[in-house]
Amino acid sequence: xxxxxxxxxxxxxxxxxxxxxxxxxxxxxxxxxxxxxxxxxxxxxxxxxxxxxxxxxxxxxxxxxxxxxxxxxxxxxxxxxxxxxxxxxxxxxxxxxxxxxxxxxxxxxxxxxxxxxxxxxxxxxxxxxxxxxxxxxxxxxxxxxxxxxxxxxxxxxxxxxxxxxxxxxxxxxxxxxxxxxxxxxxxxxxxxxxxxxxxxxxxxxxxxxxxxxxxxxxxxxxxxxxxxxxxxxxxxxxxxxxxxxx
Numbered sequence: 552x553x554x555x556x557x558x559x560x561x562x563x564x565x566x567x568x569x570x571x572x573x574x575x576x577x578x579x580x581x582x583x584x585x586x587x588x589x590x591x592x593x594x595x596x597x598x599x600x601x602x603x604x605x606x607x608x609x610x611x612x613x614x615x616x617x618x619x620x621x622x623x624x625x626x627x628x629x630x631x632x633x634x635x636x637x638x639x640x641x642x643x644x645x646x647x648x649x650x651x652x653x654x655x656x657x658x659x660x661x662x663x664x665x666x667x668x669x670x671x672x673x674x675x676x677x678x679x680x681x682x683x684x685x686x687x688x689x690x691x692x693x694x695x696x697x698x699x700x701x702x703x704x705x706x707x708x709x710x711x712x713x714x715x716x717x718x719x720x721x722x723x724x725x726x727x728x729x730x731x732x733x734x735x736x737x738x739x740x741x742x743x744x745x746x747x748x749x750x751x752x753x754x755x756x757x758x759x760x761x762x763x764x765x766x767x768x769x770x771x772x773x774x775x776x777x778x779x780x781x782x783x784x785x786x787x788x789x790x791x792x793x794x795x796x797x
Contacts, residue, residue, distance in 0.1 A: 577695055577728035582676035584754040586765050592621050595755025598748060600632045600643075602705050603663060606652070609643040611664040612759055617643075620762055656701065668760040672753050679706065679749045681728045683713040684735075695728040710745045711738030 585591065596617060599609075618628035618639070625639045633639065635646045645652075652659050667675060678696040682704040685693035692707075694700040704710070713732040718724060725731050740748060758764070 577677070577681075577731075578726070579671070579673035579677040579696065580680070580727060580729055582672040582750055582753045584672045584676075584750065584757050586754065586758055588754065589622050591751045591754045592758055593623065594748070595751035595753070595758075596621060596632060598752045599663075599755050599759075600634060603752075604635065604643060604645060605705075606645060606647065606656070606660040607663045608645045609664045609759055610662050612643050612762070613640055614643060615639045616762065620758070658701070660702075663756065663759065665760045667753070667756040672757050675756060676749055676753045677728055679752065680746065681713075681732060682707070682710070683715055683732050695731060706745070706749075707738065709738045709740045709748065710734075712736035 614628050614633055614636070615625060617623075617632065618625060623631075628639055629637075635644065649659055670678075674696060678694060681695040682692050682700075683695065684691065687693075688699070690701070690703040692700070692704045711734050714735050716725075716731055716733045734742065738745065761767075
């Protein structure tokens with residue numbers, strides 16, 4: 552019952568926030584995720600546990616399930632992905648209590664188990680790419696895809712600090728939200744490296760929203776091939792059965 556309540560709350564928070572994305576005025580940039588890229592998923596999982604799992608949980612995923620799907624042993628999972636628990640079979644929850652979260656942030660940070668299914672991969676990627684300096688905000692940053700965002704830019708050390716690009720008089724603002732920003736304080740990663748990092752992170756979030764997706768696609772192909780073979784055999788049997796009648 553508790554897990555069901557968490558799931559309903561996650562969906563409700565994601566749905567209530569969708570209006571902000573619609574009001575941004577920008578179309579999201581393609582994330583070009585690839586669930587077949589296991590190395591990308593592993594890198595994305597590492598980014599997730601290091602930068603997201605401090606505040607956001609993924610309560611519908613267990614560490615050992617992630618390890619099995621991403622080609623990692625339990626020992627590798629424990630060494631590289633587990634920082635809030637010592638049991639590989641536990642769910643990916645945060646150590647921060649609900650009371651502390653609401654006191655520090657004003658609201659409980661949403662669970663990210665199905666955020667990619669709610670928002671979409673392209674939106675998430677563009678969101679992570681378009682934080683910019685805004686001293687009027689409590690956190691000192693804003694976001695082009697989510698105006699008046701409450702989340703701080705947790706990847707700022709990697710990306711650096713961006714600001715809105717100053718346009719010449721009469722110039723048209725770029726339609727690509729990433730092009731509307733310029734880097735004024737470099738981070739530890741180059742622009743290309745950071746973009747790749749965010750694609751890896753979003754790739755993992757897409758996997759997180761539906762872990763059985765690749766297995767389902769593979770099973771679907773097998774079913775289609777079986778039906779094609781069965782159709783051929785059924786047609787051959789039909790012709791053989793009715794051959795003497797006609």
